[in-house]
Each structure stands twice: as structure tokens, then as C-alpha cells.
Amino acid sequence: MAANQPRRGRRVEHKLFAMKRHLMLAGIGLIVGLVVGLGYTWLISPVKYVNTAPTSLRADYKTQYIQLVAGAFAIEGDVTRAQTRLALLGDANVNQTVTALAQQLAASNSDPEMVRSLTALAEALNTASPVPAVSAVSPSAASPTPPEATLTPVPSSTPYLLPTHAPTATPLGEFGFVGKELVCDANLQPPLIQVVMLNSGGEQIPGVEVVVEWDGGFDHFFTGLKPELGRGYGDFTVTEGVEYAVHLAASPSAAVTELAVETCPNTGGTPFPGSWLLTFRQP
């Protein structure tokens, strides 16, 4: 009995050693397999997405898409259709995105027609009723056995984005200069030239291009890019000591000249530069 114990002990040791070796082999094998598998699926043959929706587009393509929607809206006048198209971007704040894009293009002196289209679209979106959210198409993987993407129907008939009846835009006509008013607001700094465009009914009009000129320079802006201040509101920052002339791109005869920053009194405080509020109206 005593003679068998060392042999039994060696057998147990041998089994332990074998188990450790197998565990080590299993661990190494698992890691090697994992690395090869991940390397193949992430690098050599990654999943290719097809049948994507506009929500997955890169930012610059989304910008192009929004401009297309704005351009089509300017022609069709169908805000519901534009809303449905924009809903596909999956942007909860798409109205603000459109407005911001219009402001950005206006600031960079880009295509005035596109700025007008975007401004008009932003205005229409702000006043239209929201459409139900549209779920994006789930991208389907191209390999090895791609699952079928389930599609949530767009809220119109199949599968295209149908137009709806919409009022046609009122064409811009001649504007007349109504008057100017010195705005003394100490919080309104730096001073501005503020412009408000009204139609014949007294309603504010967005998308009107305003040109500001001064000795040695000029610039322009559009009304409606700050809807929180009014649909037909636009403004331009001015500098003290410079004389400005303001006219409308569409109505050059409606011009206001010799506009310069004037000082506002401030009882008990330091005088501050005032702003000018110009009002234009269609007859």
C-alpha cells in the first residue's frame, strides 16, 4: 500500500499537469480564433450597409439633402412633403437646423436663391403642423445572409412621398419705406440696423434680401432668419462713425440713406449707441 502512494501521487500530478495544459491550449485557441474572427469581420469583410435611409448620411450629405428639399419646396410649395422628407433625417430639431443653415449660407454670401429657399422653408416649417415621425429604414447587412430590413411606412401612400395641396407663395412686389425709429435699448449692443418687412396686410414677410452699403463696402442679409424676433425681421451690426445706406435687393428704389449710429441718453448712466429700426411695407 505504501509503495503505491508515490505512483498514485505521480498519476494525480500528471493529470493536473494535463488539465493545466489543456486549459492553456483552450485559452490560446479561443484567443486565436477570436482574433482571426474579429479581424475577418471587422477588417477583411466588414458588414456592408445597403438600403440605408437619409438619417445615416454623413453631415455634408445631409446638408445637401436639406438644400435639395428646400429647392424642391420653393417650386412645389408643399410643406407637408418637405416635412416628410426632412423627417427622414431623424433630426428632432430639423426646423432649427434648416434655419441655422440659412443663416450660415447668408453669412458666407452664398447663393441668394438658396438662402431664400431655406428661409422660406424654415418659415413654413415653423408655422406648419408637425407630421408623424417616420422611422428610418433599418440597414440590411450585405453578407453573409442579409436579414430583410423592416420598413415603417411613410405617412402617405406607397412608397413615394406624395405632394399635398398647399397655398402658393405670394410673389414679392415693390416695397415702400414706411419709416425709421431710433431704438434706445442699452441691452441691444453692439448697435444694429433692424429691418421689418410687411406685406400689404401688415403681416411680416420672410426671405426678403436687404442690402447695406457704406463707404468702401456692402453686405446683405435676409429677413426671417431669426424667427423668434419676427417672421419678417432681419438685422445688421453697425459701427459708430460710419454712414450706411439700406435698400432692398428687389426694390432698389426703397432706399434709406445717411443712417449713422446715434447716441441714446441714459439718465444716471453712461450714454450708449442706439439702433435703427426700419420698416418697409408693400402697398
Add this chain to the structure above:
Amino acid sequence: MSHTSRFVLIFSVALGLALGIYIGWIASPVQYTDTSPVSLDERYKDDYILMVATLYSEEGDLPAARARLSVLGFDDPAQAVAAATHRLIAAQQPEADLRRGARLASALGVITSEMQPYLP
């Protein structure tokens, strides 16, 4: 190497491989969040083409239309526009849309019998 060791090694490599493929293709596949219009679903491409056609109908600027269509990655944009127009016709979409699609396809050099009724 013993049979058991060999079996353990092969089995664990296979298991690791299967796990890697599962993770790489299903659990955590490469995410293409910044896709291009080339990968858009056909229905969204058709609507994209329709918007380009709408702008073309107003502007008449064919190079601009071509440039807008180029992001969709078609080998033959003219045929793609014609095919999209055919699908719009088959789906009985509004005539204004069909006219715009047909006009753009025609300007790009493709006129088919289906489009004929919608051309000036």
C-alpha cells in the same frame, strides 16, 4: 501532442472563431453612421432623383442636375433617372412628378415609350 490536446486546441480555435464572427457581424458590427447617398434605399434614391428633376424643371441647368445626381453613384445616371421615372409612372404618382422625371431623363438622353406621354 496528444489526441486530447489536439482536440482541445481545434475546438477552442473554432469556438473563438465562431465568437469572433458573431461579435463582428451581429453583436457589434462595424457601424457606418456617415454613409453616402450611394447606399440609400431605392425609394429614397427615387425621391432624391425627383427633387433633382424638380429643380432642373425650374432652373434648366443640366450640369447642375448632373452634379447633384453624381452623389448617388450611378454608373449611368440617365438610365437611373429613366428607371426611377418608370417606377413613378407604375406607382401612378402625380403627373407633375412624372413630367419632371421624364424631362430630366430626356435631357440626359433617354426617352422611352412609357415617358413619351409626359414629355412636351
